[in-house]
Amino acid sequence: MFKGDKMLMVRSPLRITLGGGGTDLNSYAVQHGGFCISAAINKYSYVLVNRLYYEGISLKYSKTQFVNDVKLVEHPVIREAIRIAGFKTPQLEIVSVADVPSNGAGLGNSGAFTTSIVKALFAYKNIALSQEDVAAMACTINMTILEKTQGAQDEYISSLGGIRHMAFDGNNVIAESLALSHDTLMDLEENLMLFYTGFSHDTQSILNWQEARTNQNDEAMIKNLNETKDLGVLAYIKLINGETKDFGYLLNHQWTLKEQRMPEGNQVKEFLHALHYDLNKNGAIGNKLVGSGMGGFTLLYAEDKNKVREFMKKKGLEELRFNFDFEGCKRIV
Numbered sequence: 270m271f272k273g274d275k276m277l278m279v280r281s282p283l284r285i286t287l288g289g290g291g292t293d294l295n296s297y298a299v300q301h302g303g304f305c306i307s308a309a310i311n312k313y314s315y316v317l318v319n320r321l322y323y324e325g326i327s328l329k330y331s332k333t334q335f336v337n338d339v340k341l342v343e344h345p346v347i348r349e350a351i352r353i354a355g356f357k358t359p360q361l362e363i364v365s366v367a368d369v370p371s372n373g374a375g376l377g378n379s380g381a382f383t384t385s386i387v388k389a390l391f392a393y394k395n396i397a398l399s400q401e402d403v404a405a406m407a408c409t410i411n412m413t414i415l416e417k418t419q420g421a422q423d424e425y426i427s428s429l430g431g432i433r434h435m436a437f438d439g440n441n442v443i444a445e446s447l448a449l450s451h452d453t454l455m456d457l458e459e460n461l462m463l464f465y466t467g468f469s470h471d472t473q474s475i476l477n478w479q480e481a482r483t484n485q486n487d488e489a490m491i492k493n494l495n496e497t498k499d500l501g502v503l504a505y506i507k508l509i510n511g512e513t514k515d516f517g518y519l520l521n522h523q524w525t526l527k528e529q530r531m532p533e534g535n536q537v538k539e540f541l542h543a544l545h546y547d548l549n550k551n552g553a554i555g556n557k558l559v560g561s562g563m564g565g566f567t568l569l570y571a572e573d574k575n576k577v578r579e580f581m582k583k584k585g586l587e588e589l590r591f592n593f594d595f596e597g598c599k600r601i602v
Contacts, residue, residue, distance in 0.1 A: 275320040278602035279389040281427045282309035282594040283369060283376040285463070285559050285568055287508070287516075288523065289501020291530065292437070293420025294476060295412070296483040297494050299439030304501045306434050306447065306508070307426040309594040312368040314381035314427075316389045317602070319362040326351070330365040346383050349410045354390040361393075369589065373469025375560020380423025383407040384598045388428075392600055403598055404428035404442075418476040430597025434505050448509055454593070456513045460571050462553075463589040464581050466544065468537050468564030475561040479530055490530070497526045517570025520555030521545075531563055538563065544584075552576030 289305030297303060321327060326342060328334045334343055339359060342348035347363060363386070371378035384407045391398050398406070407424040411417045425444045426433060432454075436443045449457075482490040500523055507516040524545055531538055541558065548556045548569055556569035566589065571577050578588065 275393070276317065276602065277389060277392055277600060278315060278317045279385045279392065279598065279600050280313040280315045281381040281385040281388070281598040282430060282596075283312045283314065283367075283374075283378060283381050284309050284423060284426045285376065285461075285566075285591075286422065287432075288504030288519070289498055290422070290523075290559075291420075291479065291527070291561070292494050292498045292501065293422040293435070294418070294480060294483070295420065295439050296418075296480040297491075298420065298437040301491070301495065301498075303420065303437035304435070304498050305422055305437075306432070306501055306505055307422050308432040309426050309430040309597060310376075310591040311594045312376070312589070312591055313594075314367045314371070314378060314385050315365065316382070316385040317362075317364040318389045318393045319364075320393075321360040321362055324358055324360055326359050327362040329363070331371075345415050346379075346410060347386060349414050350383070350386045350390055353406065353410065353414075354387075354394060354396075356390070356394075363389075373472065373560070373565055374465075375472075375558060375565025377423035377427060379411070379417075379472075380407065380419075381427040383411055384424055384428045388598050388600065400428045400430075400597055404444075408442075418473055418480050428598045431595045432593060447505070450511055453508060453511045453513055456511075457508075458592055460513070460517070460574070462569050462571050462574065462577060463559070463566050463591060464569070464586050465566055465589065466541060466558070466564050467586055468540070472561045475531065475563060478532060479561075493526050493529055497523070500526070513570070514554065517553075517555040517572075520557045520568065520570060521549070524555075524557035527558060535563065541567075547580070548577065551580035552578075 285308050287306040292303035325337050339351050387406050388403050404425040408421045421442050432447045433444045504519050552573035553569040554572045559566050559568045
């Protein structure tokens, strides 16, 4: 396959939610206002764009495809990103890879991928976009065009990077850096740990269930999300005050609320429930799932990291070591 001489690569960081996750969902945020704390990590979604010498679109992600018309592109995000970037006669090769498999990881993979493809395609056309514009455009693709049930957290933290507190009202997103001391930042990087639970999850089905109950003004769901938002604000206060151990304990309260938002009658839920309490007996002082629930990665604050690692090794669950990312969505080639 002959290729041209214009190639570029973009990477966008994945994320962990430190507080308030789930309140950015539009069904809640429009009526009540959402708030969360989110942190970009140094695990990435990469998109490479290259020029072909002939018309067509060659795609390589979890599958391969070659088409002559953008309408035939099967991947909905790639299809809409090519359209929104305004390619009329594409001669494109697009390749996507990620540090963490995207299937139900709970690390914001979909948002990171969308920010990467948006930035990459516009950079290919020599059109500069601000980080905020990339985030907003990625949200437009996922939330408006594709009508996914989600909030705006993932696209904004992936595009902007850093550790941020975010406010959502359904139409506007305010994402500001968290004013953390150097000691607090080092404490978090030293004591926060991620482990894969062994289960992927279907994010859309979980969020659809939550959104349906929210739109019905289900009293228990609204109360849960209100309390989740309040815990996000409390986590913000603990972190800016450098009270990291207290923040670690708050992860347990966040888990309790998230568990209540997960559908009942599932063996995976029973496993995750037991894992949560076992971790706190084996070196952690607090832990919670980082995604919508029912699997993916669990985030914990450790009091004894060696004890945590020994316990999780016996469970056969793998650690994902990470640091924070402060660059956000970035062209690297």
